[in-house]
């Protein structure tokens with residue numbers, strides 16, 4: 303945030319002044335979100351504060367309360383709003399927004415969808431990865447997401463340093479980012495799914511992983527960038543690479559991520575290729591640890607759910623993707639009951655097409671009702687998945703995903719007004735997901751507004767959308 307931004311006045315900013323009649327002898331926060339109809343802290347007691355406020359200083363939450371807020375340099379108005387922790391996106395492929403709604407794949411299930419799109423994605427380069435990440439992270443921020451992971455598993459030969467290209471996009475926007483250094487090493491000629499020219503040698507992949515961690519991984523509290531290691535899926539890497547990646551993650555002390563048990567094809571491939579179900583494969587490759595979070599987990603049986611919970615594995619539930627690819631309904635109620643950290647992911651933009659975590663939270667609530675009964679899927683459960691569940695997946699419980707003093711100052715402010723919220727006077731959290739759709743009025747990351755009054759703070763949106771249109775047309779032309 304620049305000094306001029308902190309001092310500017312908008313319809314939602316009251317000014318550089320106290321709002322409670324206090325004197326200048328008291329500490330002044332950098333930013334306060336004030337006047338909320340409700341602050342849903344998602345803290346250990348799940349406090350919900352009527353007429354609430356959140357104060358942020360030096361990027362961290364410095365106070366949460368009700369009534370008159372403390373003085374602050376910047377005051378963001380939250381009148382008639384629900385305030386939540388910034389949402390955490392635990393699974394995505396940002397580059398895929400370059401091939402959204404491509405007609406050749408819209409009637410395909412997972413394997414056909416992948417094999418339709420792999421040839422187009424071969425054209426990725428640093429510019430297209432940078433621009434697609436920028437636009438995709440902006441889309442997420444507009445829907446209240448403050449931390450996003452990204453699973454970047456395509457590294458075509460000669461394409462350049464794609465991971466750095468997307469990290470620079472996140473830094474430019476000011477969003478918290480967990481890129482994963484993905485990989486593919488099992489091509490069609492070896493029984494895998496991807497074409498030969500997008501896979502790499504295991505040794506080259508592992509050295510690129512180590513280099514990415516050395517260069518970008520920030521271990522400090524409140525870090526804006528952390529890197530994890532992420533072979534694409536059991537059907538696109540060798541078993542040896544799975545084992546060696548887990549060993550490398552252990553040595554470097556970073557997290558592990560991959561796709562897991564996404565649909566029936568996934569199960570069949572595992573049985574035919576490895577002679578076991580995906581769960582056993584995860585265990586025998588050294589991945590069933592609390593260092594791991596997996597995407598999807600649609601197909602586990604009861605015994606496998608218990609084993610996932612006992613191991614402390616995280617799961618990124620991607621409901622829209624699971625529906626659009628007709629994969630199935632993940633057993634998230636059972637997974638949570640077993641102690642699994644269940645977060646939410648928008649998944650790749652061309653599987654789910656829309657990338658709104660608000661939408662995924664609503665879909666997760668609705669699917670849980672459909673699978674487990676009306677009482678099982680609540681808005682509060684979905685809010686937990688979108689916040690502390692995602693924090694658990696990323697290994698950052700207590701740091702992101704909750705509004706408690708000392709946690710990072712990541713906040714989403716949701717207006718509960720207009721015709722779509724009329725009549726929803728009794729429960730702002732149920733209203734948030736049962737009504738709508740709703741986008742964030744403000745999205746604050748590390749104490750800095752990224753979205754303000756419903757608009758991106760960055761002045762580069764139009765320029766980046768023009769570039770994205772050019773790059774998407776080029777990629778889809780093949």
Ligand SMILES: [Zn+2]
Pocket residue numbers: 393394395453561597649650
């Ligand atoms: Zn995915």
